[in-house]
Amino acid sequence: MNKREKQLVEVIDEWTPYVRPLFDAPPSSGIEYWVGAGVITQSVWNHQFGYSADYGIGDADILYFDASGTLEEEKNLEEQWNDDFVDLPFSIDVTNEALVHLWYEKKFNQTIKPYTSVQDAIDTWPTTASSVGVKRRKNGDYKVYAPFGLEDLFQGIIRPNKRLIPEEVYWNKAEKWKKRWPELTILSW
Template sequence: MTSGGDGVVIGRLPLDEQLTALRSVLSSNEVLLDVLDRTASMALPGWYLTAGCLFQTVWNVVTGRPATSGIKDYDVFYFDADDLSWEAEDAVIRAGRELFGGLPAEVEIRNEARVHLWYEQKFGVPCAPHTSTESAIDCFAATTCCLGVRLEPTGRWRVYAPHGLSDVFNLVVRPNPVLAPREVYEAKTARWRRQWPELTVLDWPTA
């Protein structure tokens, strides 16, 4: 289902109401809330909790599954262009490993200012240096994945969703051919379809 208790389709609500619904849905995932709280205490520059843990929590809730079902890990992005060394990033990763100890999930922390240093070796295509955490989120293989949430010091949730939220609530996966190659998109969507067969997966565009 993709509707609220009153039968209203969430993906067709005005954006401000979709944002309220997003917070309500994500709050049903207690692991996610814990990760948000703990990450906020690290005060990482430009950080967001992002990717699968967000949209997959939504998919779980709107299809009646447990909120944490099928979620492999929780991705934290931050942006520190002042020190691009592996040693600096590794120090953050090790601090996170200690901070997130005891959680029933793996938390992966990455400095998005360093992605261009290893991306081509891993995925076979070059990646221009990102200019912010947001620009990194913009490059996910599917627009549906382009979503980030962080907890501000005031307690307010900051949501970055450059393609909106309708596809997320409506279980639509739409390709985003700006960086990741087609095979990455197709491998991810094949895996997601096995876990969430209700998804509508749109084809990668042809030239």
């Protein structure tokens, strides 16, 4: 684990009280999952910029990959997670990345190929700073997946990841985040 990955783990494991419970007491779903994007990225910004741990966080993204899964199972898991973590100050969004291609076109007016893994999905997320996933291994150690590294995240730089998203999606996210965290630096498309 490099220096930035260690720093990330310190923020999510020690500083914020809201991420560790997602790893400590997962619902009895039996899935191997990652926590990604929102709650990870925004916890780092809150730490870096001196905000409270719950400031601005809209949701926690729980990601898993089950090629034989169904959208109904995904919905049921999401309900279970939200019921089990009702005391968290944000909602939980559960996504089976194996199924994203089934609904992506309707939501974003663009077809995509099926993802092959959670990491494959993270590779396409809208910004370099938010393309981050963390999972806890059976031995208790954390595994960080950040295909663009963690420098942009820790430096508060919002840079587009043009692999999949259209420019409009990037600007919508960037502008929303800039309103919450004015310290962020937004780079042009």
